[in-house]
Amino acid sequence: MPEFKQFPLSDTAEGLTEADIIAWQVKVGDTVTVNQIVVEIETAKAAVELPIPWAGVVTELHVEPGQTVEVGTPILTMDVDPGGAAAPAAAVAPAAPEEEEMKPLVGYGSKTVVTQRRARKTNGAPAPAPVAVAPAPVAPAPVAAAPVTPAPVPVAPKGGYVPLAKPPVRKLAKELGVDLHALTGTANGGVITRDDVHQAANGTPVEAAAVSTVDPSTRERRVKIKGVRKATAAAMVQSAYTAPHVTEFLTIDVTPMMELRERLKKNRAFAGLKLTPLAFAAKAVCMAVKRTPDINAVWDEAAQEIVFKDYVHLGIAAATPRGLVVPKVRDADAMSLTELAAALGELTDVARSGKTTPEAMSNGTFTITNVGVFGVDTGTPIINPGESAILCLGAIKDTPWVVDGEIKVRKVLQLSLSFDHRVVDGQQGSEFLADVGALLADPAMAMTY
Template identity: 60%
Template sequence: MSRIKHFPLPDTGEGLTEAEIVKWHVGPGDTVEVNQTIVEIETVKAVVELPCPYAGTVSDLLAPVGQVVEVGVPIIAIDVGGDGPPSEADGSSSDAGAGQESDNGRVAALVGYGARTGPARRRTRKQAAPARPERPAASASPAPATAPAPDPATAPAPPEAERRTGTVPLAKPPVRKLAKDLGVDLRSLRGSGPGGVITRDDVENAVVTEPEVPTSGAPFQPEAPDRRVPVRGVRKATAQAMVRSAFTAPHVTEFLTVDVTPMMDLRARLRNHPDFRDVRLTPLAFAAKAVCLAVRRTPDVNAAWEEESGEIVYKSSVHLGIAAATPRGLVVPKVRDAHRLTLRELASALENLATTAREGRTAPADMLGGTFTITNVGVFGVDTGTPIINPGESAILALGAIRDMPWVVDGQIVPRKVCQLALSFDHRVVDGQQGSQFLADVGALLADPGMALTF
C-alpha cells in the first residue's frame, strides 16, 4: 500500500522565512533516495540545493518553478510505500530523520543541516483565505423545489454596493500591493484565477486611464510595455540591508589618491615567481593584505556597534567581505581569518570566492559574520565612490581603477599608476583621526609594499 509523505520547505540555518523554487531535479514517477538532491531554491542570500529526506517515488511536485514558498509549506509529495495507511504528513517512519514532525509539532532539521537548538519559533501568519469557495452546510430543512441554488459560475456579478460590503477578496500579497498602488478596490473585482482568486491581470485590466492629449504632434506611443520584476531574493535582501545601514549608522567617507606604481611593479615580478605562477595575483589581493595589516594599528575599523547591549565589540579576527557582482545581484562572501593568510593565500582565496559567487554556489553561511568589507569598483572603470557600510560592520573600503596619470616625483612630472581609495566608516565607532590613520596606512602599503615590514 502506498504511503505519502510531504517534505516541507526547511529553514536552511540562516533565519529563512521563504524561498523561490529555481529548479526541480526530479519529477512525478521518479525514484529518489535519501540525501539525493531534488530541488534548488533561491533564498535571500544564495541558491541552495536541498537533499531528499525520504526514499521512495515522487508522487507530486507541490510548488512549481518560480513560486515563492514559505518555510514549513510542503513542496513535494513522496510515496515511501509501507504497510500502513496512506498519510498526508506521516512522521512516524524511520526512513530519514529529516522533515519529520516531533511530539511538539516542530519540523525536524533537514538532513545535512543539523538539529536546531532552543524552542521552536514560528512567524505569526494571517489566516489564509480558502483556495476555493466553500459549499454552504446542508440545511435541516430542504430548499423548495421552485428555488434551486444558483450556479456560482454562471450567476451574474453582484451589484457594486454588495461587492464592497462582502467578504475579504481572494488575492495574493503582491496582487494586493499592486491594487493599492494603482488605486483599485479589490472588492469591486471578480477573480479569474482558480477558485475566484484575483490575479495581476484582473487588477491591471481594472485600471481606467485616459491618455494624455499632447498639445501638438502625433499621440505618444510607447515602444514596448514597461517591464515589472518582483523584488525578492538577493535584490530584496541587499535593499533591506542598505536602507537599514544608511539610516542607522552615521556614515563618514574619506578619500585618498595613491601612486601605486611600486605595487604594480612588485606584482609584475611576483607573477614570474614559482610560488605565484598558479594563482591570479590582482590589485585586490594587495588591498586585502594592506587592510589586514592596517587593522593591527586601527582595530576600531574591525569593530561593531551593538545597540542592544550598548557595547562596541572589537573583533579578534578579520573576516574580510568582498563585494561581488553576480547575475543574481550583489553578494558579499567572506574570507575567514584573512589576517592569518599570506599574500599568495589571499590571492587564491579571492579567486575561489569570485568563481563560487558568479556561479551562485556561495553557501549562506559564507555571507554571514563579516567584520570589514572591500568593494572593488575599479573593475568597472570607476575611480571611486561612497560605499555603504554592511550591517554589523563599521567600515568599508572602495578600491578604484588604476590609471596612468601625471604625477610629481622628485620635482618632475612623470606618468605613474594612480588609484583612488574611499573609506566609509561608522562615526559612532570610528573617529575621524582613526579613520584617517587607517586610510593613510592602507595607502602607504599600496604606495610602498616594503612598509609592510614596519607593521
C-alpha cells in the same frame, strides 16, 4: 502498503521566512535516494540546493518554479514505500501512539521537527485512519489506488471561490474574526495581505490594486523585487539610516605595487594563482586593522556596547547574475599573500556561479568593494550591516604624477573609506586609510608594521 510523506521547505539554518523556487531537479514518477538534491531555491541571501532525507518515488510537486513559498510549506510529496503491498479495503491503521522525526538535511542546519499523533479511544469500534499533520506523511486512501494529496487550501463555501492568502494571513484572519471571502486582495494577482486583514478588522475599506497588464506602448518591463535583490535593498536602507556614514578619499601612486606584482607572478610560490590588486588590498587591510582595531569593531545597539573583534572575516562585494553578494574570507588576517590570492580566486568563482552558501556570507567584520573592475575611479560605499567600515578600490590608471619634482606617468589608484562615526572617529578613520594607502604605494612599508 504505500507510505506518503510531504517534504516541507527548510529554513536552511538562516532564520528566513520564505524562498523562491528556482528549478526542480526531479519530476513526478522519479525514484530518488536519500540526500539526493531535489530542488534549487533562492533565499534572501543565496541560491541553495536542498537534498531530501528519504528515498522513494516522487508523487507530486506542489509548487511551480518562480513561486515564492513560506518556510514549512510542503513542496513535494513522495511514496517512501513504493514496493509495499496494497492494504485490503477494510484494513484500518491501529490506534497507537506514533512519533516520527524529520532528520536535518545533510549540509544544512535544519531544526529537527517532531510530529506526534495521539492514540484515540475506540470504545471497541474500529479506529479511524490517522490524520496527517505536516510535515508528517499524508495518509493514503484505504484502497489500492493512485495517491491522493489533500488540497493546500480549504474549499470555500461561496460558489467555489477560494480567497488567495498565505497560511499566516489565514491564521491572522481567523484570530481577528475577518471573513476572507469578503476581502479583495491588494497584492499582485489579488492576493490578500496582512494589511488587508488588519484594515478589515479596523473597519477600514480596502482598495483593490489594479491588475497589472502588459502594454507594449509603455515600453516598460516590471520585475518583482525578491530574493537577493530584496534582501540587499533592505540591508542597505537599514545601514544608511542607522549608521552615521563618513567617507574619506585618498589618491596614491601604486606603481611600486604593480611592479612587485609582475615580479611575484614569476615566483613559483604564486604559480597558478591569479594575483590581483585586490589581493594586495586585502593584505594591506588586514595589516592596517592591527594598528586601528576600531575599524574592525561593531556597534551593538541592543547591548549598548562596542564589540571589538580579534579576527578579520573579510567580505568581498561581488556582482552576480542574482544581484550583489558579499561572501567572506574567514580569518583573513592569519593568511599570507599567497593564501589570500587563492582564497579570493575561489570565492569569486563560487560567487559568479551563484553557489555561495548563506553561511559564507554571514558574520563579516570588514568589506572591500572593487569598482575599479568597471573602470570607475571611486565611490561612497554603504557599510555592510554588522560592520563598521568598507573600503572602495577604484580603477588603476596611467596618470601624470609628480616624482622628485618631475612629472611622470604613474599607476594611480583612488581609495575611499566609509565608516560608522559612532565607532570610528575621524582620526582613526584617517589613520587607517593612510596606512592602507602607504602599504599599497610602497609594499616595503610592511617591514615596519
